[in-house]
Amino acid sequence: MNSWPLLRAVPALAVVSTVLLGGCQTVSEYIPQVDSLAVYKIDVNQGNYLSQDMVDKLKVGMTKPQVKVVLGTPLVTSAFRDNRWDHVYEFARQGRVREHRQFTVYFDQDKLARWEGDQMPESVVELNRLASDKALKGVPTDKDKTWLDRIKDIFKRDQ
Numbered sequence: 001m002n003s004w005p006l007l008r009a010v011p012a013l014a015v016v017s018t019v020l021l022g023g024c025q026t027v028s029e030y031i032p033q034v035d036s037l038a039v040y041k042i043d044v045n046q047g048n049y050l051s052q053d054m055v056d057k058l059k060v061g062m063t064k065p066q067v068k069v070v071l072g073t074p075l076v077t078s079a080f081r082d083n084r085w086d087h088v089y090e091f092a093r094q095g096r097v098r099e100h101r102q103f104t105v106y107f108d109q110d111k112l113a114r115w116e117g118d119q120m121p122e123s124v125v126e127l128n129r130l131a132s133d134k135a136l137k138g139v140p141t142d143k144d145k146t147w148l149d150r151i152k153d154i155f156k157r158d159q
Helices: 004-021 032-037 052-056 064-071 124-137 147-158
Strands: 044-047 084-093 096-108 111-117
Touching: 052 064, 064 084, 064 096
Parallel strands: none
Antiparallel strands: 044 084, 084 096, 096 111
């Protein structure tokens, strides 16, 4: 049996697979476990964690101290614009930003005039309930699955 054609196909196959894998994605997308071999990065919560029930307590006409009691001290205040407070929240896991929210309140003559920002989670109680439900079920979401689990899922769907 002549294995010469097979040996000639191996380098071509290696080049084609390298080009396909090097397309638009990074290695960490294809093999997320590679990140675990790098330097350990801690989970970082930065800023003001706001929930929808906190935002619901806001009322037009509240004073700055009253707003500070409800939302906490703003992360960003400007000496040039003392009529605006920015509450920013960011959560990063292993160096990647997983969650980013921004909420701004505006004052007119030191009274709350309006507010705007991203959609806030319902409440801390609701988040804790959702987290416990997820932990009790033990079923990983697509984001939590490893690349090997995703490959297994492909073959399970074909059956």
